[in-house]
Amino acid sequence: MDEYFYSFSRYLKDKFGQKVRRISLDAGFDCPNIDGAISSQGCVFCNNKSFSHFSRKSPLSLEEQIIQAKEYIRRRFKANKFIAYFQSNSNTYGDLNFLKKQYDVVRKFDDIVGIAISTRPDCIDEEKLSLIEDFAKDYEVYIEYGLQTIHDKTLKLINRGHTFSDFQRAVELTSKRSNINIGVHVILGLPGEVKSGMLETAKILAKMPIWGVKFHALHVVRDTLLAGMHEQTKLNLLSLDEYVDILVSFLELLPKNQVILRLVSDAHQDLLIAPSWVNDKGRALKMIEDEFRKRQTCQGALPR
Numbered sequence: 602m603d604e605y606f607y608s609f610s611r612y613l614k615d616k617f618g619q620k621v622r623r624i625s626l627d628a629g630f631d632c633p634n635i636d637g638a639i640s641s642q643g644c645v646f647c648n649n650k651s652f653s654h655f656s657r658k659s660p661l662s663l664e665e666q667i668i669q670a671k672e673y674i675r676r677r678f679k680a681n682k683f684i685a686y687f688q689s690n691s692n693t694y695g696d697l698n699f700l701k702k703q704y705d706v707v708r709k710f711d712d713i714v715g716i717a718i719s720t721r722p723d724c725i726d727e728e729k730l731s732l733i734e735d736f737a738k739d740y741e742v743y744i745e746y747g748l749q750t751i752h753d754k755t756l757k758l759i760n761r762g763h764t765f766s767d768f769q770r771a772v773e774l775t776s777k778r779s780n781i782n783i784g785v786h787v788i789l790g791l792p793g794e795v796k797s798g799m800l801e802t803a804k805i806l807a808k809m810p811i812w813g814v815k816f817h818a819l820h821v822v823r824d825t826l827l828a829g830m831h832e833q834t835k836l837n838l839l840s841l842d843e844y845v846d847i848l849v850s851f852l853e854l855l856p857k858n859q860v861i862l863r864l865v866s867d868a869h870q871d872l873l874i875a876p877s878w879v880n881d882k883g884r885a886l887k888m889i890e891d892e893f894r895k896r897q898t899c900q901g902a903l904p905r
């Protein structure tokens with residue numbers, strides 16, 4: 602369905618001329634929204650075990666994680682180039698020496714061509730950006746900021762511990778640096794948000810210097826505040842039909858050159874509570890493609 606939106610895999614193929622896959626890593630970072638610096642409860646939906654194959658505070662060293670993941674990806678996907686994805690927790694949270702030590706591990710591997718760093722928008726400053734910009738001389742570099750929504754009311758409700766203006770500041774600082782691609786994570790179906798509110802997020806992101814957008818459908822996993830909320834009063838989670846409708850409308854509003862890092866997220870089967878459709882990715886992707894075709898539309902089709 603590449604004709605309907607600008608997929609990350611197409612971007613990578615255009616850029617590197619071959620298959621490149623991400624390796625999700627747990628580099629031992631913490632999160633200020635979990636360790637008590639901001640809050641000790643975390644975002645309501647967050648269970649770090651559901652982030653990556655390598656669980657929080659993996660017993661494997663970073664080198665071991667990379668070696669193991671590369672072997673698996675080579676076998677399964679026949680890819681020979683990799684992007685080190687610092688995924689678990691907030692991967693710019695810590696002192697500069699620790700950040701440098703962790704990022705520097707990728708330099709031991711000739712087949713790593715990129716570094717992706719997932720973090721919170723309130724965990725970045727000029728010093729950290731200088732360190733990351735330095736890597737951009739040798740690597741394709743991405744910083745992915747978790748935003749989820751532009752609406753402060755929702756951010757408060759989901760206990761993000763930052764505001765939209767924190768995100769604006771992070772994007773402004775980052776966009777002044779050379780060769781750092783800015784990605785943003787968005788969740789569709791957050792409590793209290795209706796379609797028009799979610800599309801406001803699209804309209805604002807479309808006007809910012811954002812390189813890529815990664816989508817998640819709000820889903821409930823075990824051992825989270827959201828699981829408790831869901832147990833008390835059944836949350837109004839999006840059905841697959843609703844998700845597809847909102848997602849395609851969102852994409853219509855994004856510029857054609859913004860890279861779509863992911864259309865729909867899944868969850869560990871043993872952690873997922875609801876909705877079950879998020880783990881039927883094949884069906885979700887088919888329905889998204891059908892919706893594009895039915896509407897005769899594509900990413901960037903609507904004026905912003």
Ligand code: SF4
Pocket residue numbers: 632633634635642643644647648689690691721747761
């Ligand atoms: S900022 Fe990220 S790691 Fe921290 S609690 Fe929220 S989702 Fe979890």
